[in-house]
Amino acid sequence: MEISVTQESARVTVTVFKVSGMINLGTAGQLEDEAKEYYEGEMRNLLIDLSEVNSLSSAGLRALLVIAKMLGVGAYGAGAGAEGKSAHLKLLNPTQEIRRVLEIAGFDSLFDIFEDRDEALAAF
Secondary structure (H helix, E strand, O other), rough: OOEEEEEEEOOOOOEEEEEEEEEEEHHHHHHHHHHHHHHOOOOOOOOEEEEEEEEEEEEEEHHHHHHHHEEEOOOOOOOOOOOEEEEEEEEEOHHHHHHHHHHHOOOOHHOOOOOOOOHHHHHO
């Protein structure tokens, strides 16, 4: 798995992780560690671009939850948006296969999932 990181200016500063490869038991910790490093550096809004992710296991799903919790978000908790979705973590461009995994796991009710980068950035 590889992660490239950029900063975008929207209404707020948004950190964008473009992830490629597999997010599984062997790589999920890397995603968590990267998020923790940026969180300690004052990151508070994260957009994860999944367009080049070809596999997302239960460990990858757990990593998304860990990152959401780190950002202080959760359904009906602090940092939750109007529908109980994360206000500070959003997902971008999952492939059909990855979107299906997210939907089966119920993550579409936890995170806003966008197909358009500008729309995703404007949602923060």
